[in-house]
Amino acid sequence: MTISRRDFIRVGMAVGTAVSIPSILRAQTSPADSRTVRMVMYPPTVFDPIVGTDDVSQNHGLAIYDTLFALDSKFMPQPQMVGKWGVSDDKKTYTFELRDGLGWHDGGPVTAADCVASIRRWGQVASGGQLLMERARDISRKDDKTFTISLKEPLGVLIDLLAKVSVPSLFIMREKDATRPAADRVTASIGSGPFKFNEALAKPGASFTYDRNEQYVPRGELSDGLAGGKLVKVDRVTWINIADQQTAIAALQAGEVDFLSTPSADFYSVIESDPNLALQVLDKGGQDMCLRMNFLQKPFDNVKARQAMLHLIDQEAFLRVMAPDPKYAYTVTSIFGNGTPYSNDENTGWFKRGGDPERAKQLFKEAGYAGEKVVILDPTDWRAVNDASQLLAAELRKIGVNAELASSDWGGVLERQANKGPVENGGWSICITSDFDFTQGDPVTAVFLDASGEGFAGWPKNAEYEALRARWADVETLEERKALARKMQGIWWDFIGDIRLGQAVLPIARRKTLTNLIEMPRIAMWNMQKA
Amino acid sequence: MAIYILRRMISTIAVMAMVGIFVFLLLRLAPGDPATIIAGTKGTPEMIAAIREQLGLDQPLPVQFVRWALSVLGGDFGVSMFFGRPVLELISQRLEATISLSILTMAVSVTIGVSFGILAAWRAGGLVDRILTAFATLGFSVPVFVVGFFLIYFFAIRTRWLPVQGYEPIEHGIGPWLVHLILPTVTLGIPYIAFIARVARASLLEVLLEDYMRTALAKGASSYSMLFHHALKNAGVPILTVIGISFAYLIGGVVITETVFNIPGVGRLVVDAINNRDYPIIQGVLILTSGLYVLINLAVDLSYTLVDPRIRY
Numbered sequence A: 001m002t003i004s005r006r007d008f009i010r011v012g013m014a015v016g017t018a019v020s021i022p023s024i025l026r027a028q029t030s031p032a033d034s035r036t037v038r039m040v041m042y043p044p045t046v047f048d049p050i051v052g053t054d055d056v057s058q059n060h061g062l063a064i065y066d067t068l069f070a071l072d073s074k075f076m077p078q079p080q081m082v083g084k085w086g087v088s089d090d091k092k093t094y095t096f097e098l099r100d101g102l103g104w105h106d107g108g109p110v111t112a113a114d115c116v117a118s119i120r121r122w123g124q125v126a127s128g129g130q131l132l133m134e135r136a137r138d139i140s141r142k143d144d145k146t147f148t149i150s151l152k153e154p155l156g157v158l159i160d161l162l163a164k165v166s167v168p169s170l171f172i173m174r175e176k177d178a179t180r181p182a183a184d185r186v187t188a189s190i191g192s193g194p195f196k197f198n199e200a201l202a203k204p205g206a207s208f209t210y211d212r213n214e215q216y217v218p219r220g221e222l223s224d225g226l227a228g229g230k231l232v233k234v235d236r237v238t239w240i241n242i243a244d245q246q247t248a249i250a251a252l253q254a255g256e257v258d259f260l261s262t263p264s265a266d267f268y269s270v271i272e273s274d275p276n277l278a279l280q281v282l283d284k285g286g287q288d289m290c291l292r293m294n295f296l297q298k299p300f301d302n303v304k305a306r307q308a309m310l311h312l313i314d315q316e317a318f319l320r321v322m323a324p325d326p327k328y329a330y331t332v333t334s335i336f337g338n339g340t341p342y343s344n345d346e347n348t349g350w351f352k353r354g355g356d357p358e359r360a361k362q363l364f365k366e367a368g369y370a371g372e373k374v375v376i377l378d379p380t381d382w383r384a385v386n387d388a389s390q391l392l393a394a395e396l397r398k399i400g401v402n403a404e405l406a407s408s409d410w411g412g413v414l415e416r417q418a419n420k421g422p423v424e425n426g427g428w429s430i431c432i433t434s435d436f437d438f439t440q441g442d443p444v445t446a447v448f449l450d451a452s453g454e455g456f457a458g459w460p461k462n463a464e465y466e467a468l469r470a471r472w473a474d475v476e477t478l479e480e481r482k483a484l485a486r487k488m489q490g491i492w493w494d495f496i497g498d499i500r501l502g503q504a505v506l507p508i509a510r511r512k513t514l515t516n517l518i519e520m521p522r523i524a525m526w527n528m529q530k531a
Numbered sequence B: 001m002a003i004y005i006l007r008r009m010i011s012t013i014a015v016m017a018m019v020g021i022f023v024f025l026l027l028r029l030a031p032g033d034p035a036t037i038i039a040g041t042k043g044t045p046e047m048i049a050a051i052r053e054q055l056g057l058d059q060p061l062p063v064q065f066v067r068w069a070l071s072v073l074g075g076d077f078g079v080s081m082f083f084g085r086p087v088l089e090l091i092s093q094r095l096e097a098t099i100s101l102s103i104l105t106m107a108v109s110v111t112i113g114v115s116f117g118i119l120a121a122w123r124a125g126g127l128v129d130r131i132l133t134a135f136a137t138l139g140f141s142v143p144v145f146v147v148g149f150f151l152i153y154f155f156a157i158r159t160r161w162l163p164v165q166g167y168e169p170i171e172h173g174i175g176p177w178l179v180h181l182i183l184p185t186v187t188l189g190i191p192y193i194a195f196i197a198r199v200a201r202a203s204l205l206e207v208l209l210e211d212y213m214r215t216a217l218a219k220g221a222s223s224y225s226m227l228f229h230h231a232l233k234n235a236g237v238p239i240l241t242v243i244g245i246s247f248a249y250l251i252g253g254v255v256i257t258e259t260v261f262n263i264p265g266v267g268r269l270v271v272d273a274i275n276n277r278d279y280p281i282i283q284g285v286l287i288l289t290s291g292l293y294v295l296i297n298l299a300v301d302l303s304y305t306l307v308d309p310r311i312r313y
Helices: A005-029 A055-064 A112-125 A127-135 A158-163 A245-253 A265-273 A303-312 A315-322 A357-366 A383-398 A410-417 A463-474 A478-495 B002-029 B034-039 B045-055 B061-073 B087-122 B127-141 B144-158 B174-208 B211-218 B223-234 B236-253 B255-260 B266-276 B279-307
Strands: A036-040 A069-071 A077-079 A082-087 A093-098 A136-143 A146-151 A195-197 A207-212 A236-240 A277-280 A287-293 A374-379 A403-408 A430-436 A499-504 A508-511
Touching (some): A055 A207, A069 A158, A077 A082, A077 A158, A245 A265, A245 A508, A265 A277, A303 A478, A383 A430, A403 A410, A463 A478, B002 B279, B087 B174, B174 B236, B211 B223, B223 B236, B266 B279
Parallel strands (some): A036 A236, A374 A403
Antiparallel strands (some): A082 A093, A093 A146
């Protein structure tokens, strides 16, 4: 059989057309759009950032709502919605005036009444807000743009509280939304922030779209942390939920998405070897991993048993399983974290590389430990904690502790975590969790630093420590707070309120065409640019 | 036949009711509380209690069940505890992707699977049969996610011919819709092609050894006539059965493919709902899926009459 030149060309063209059809079709569906950013993010399930205390709800809140004050890159509060503010000579009355140009996404102006209602609702649930409400004599509007907070006694941290990014932050909502009970979720995502939530394109659980709020009037200052001018340089941001990490990385490599909020450490080398991709640490403090013990039940109702745990833990071993890349993992001995101004070395003589299992064994013996079951809550869908829980169980068994893993998904862990009873009645002994390092700089709102006996899981209780913590809100200077922090830590490591397992700093992954990301613990979408 | 269909439809309702009761109880007995999840890790006991009250989870189980059953009977599957949207709206948002993937996969699987089966049976014991049998064994054995990532690597990352992930609704155009479904369809289709090919081959081989086939050959019937007029029709019942089972199984089993290719389908919806303990979504999806399963089985049963005149209802 002979093939003519004409046949050859005909076949070649047919093959070429067949091969290029998918690319042509694809080009029609995904036009190059430098004004649209696609971010792989966990999808918010609760759209009311006052009710939803997870970080995703807070990121959603940051996009569509605005705040009275915001933290700059040095974590200092700066006015955001507030134009002018002042405090009376007796430090009991604060007056706030809103800046010009603030408006809701549905067209109405932001008023002082909106702010008052929002503060009151936030005050029902946020620890900082509850403190404010305890101290407040009155919170009221003076005119459409002015409101005051009158206090029974001075509150040195008031402005810090209003600016906090610890959950839930004080997002300003419309009065009609904010007058709902705190547990009654606000479902209308209408804020006054730099982005508008695109309800029509919302696909719950799959993707959410945020459009630039063209009416937003940013402050005149340069962007600095979460403070300053919120200049939006893209038209649209889409949050896409990609459940599988490998698919998410492939989408990033193929340019289908621009940003991946939590790449798994397994893929760091893949990302680093791709010339189009970069890892970037936005939250320099990262997460402090924490081991909480149930103070109410045996064996950890005994301080000796808690001390045993402190000596058993080899932070470097735990970091190897939770944050395998040493570039992003650090030991931490201060209850105030590594990156806050209050981080210190008071009473940290217990820290020993490799831990001290023999000492731990002896201390368990001194605690009268008699083989009681020690139940470790093990969330199988949180890989880092799942691995750490298994390591902990193995370490405990090595020194003769009857450790048992209670494995379930995160939902199951949360439910069991609320049970204060003994393990025989569905309670627990140990759970591992994490919180932002920067949060540890504020004992008023940091759940780990509460030793009232009524706080976060584990319910540590120490009156002496709590008396010092209560003073925190009234101390005004940095130096005074640093001194107070040392005293608090000194007591903490005596009664062992909890145990730190290390600090994991988690980078995000992005395409190099996406630049100017804000380096803060929350994911803010203004300022970023796409080439 | 009308009475038969009516009887089967009634049984469908009974099956859906039983699934509903079972799923309702199972969810309430399983650990995990939606209120705790909504309140998040920093949620206070007071907040959790208030959310439970708001969602009606503080009511006794029988009260919750009666409320839910009455609303379902009225065609209302409730509202998602997290998203605050009607369950039927959420399901309908996701249904198109799942149905598209399932129908396309089934169409490809049946076409290729039956063809492979015929070819392998016709050339039984030969090279073609061995190759197709090897393919069927391999297709059946290799996990879906392995095939999926393999295809993504070559056709999306290396060549950039096809997208890695996502789904485009058909209203955006046939081209984008199809392009996003090619890799998922191939991935999901391979085991079904293998399964259908194996059954078609075995069924045809059995028929080809029948006396009447030898008679047809002796009478000088052509290969084409023997295969397509005599053998395939008689081998049709088992093939139709596996196609029906496969399709029903496919509807409920696309979740891995949906995850690998990030297709926002019903499978992903229900997995996320299980993680969040979003009871109304889980209940709604499972009830509707069970109904669909029964209806597909009914359709398969009815289709038997088309290939086997001896079957009457």
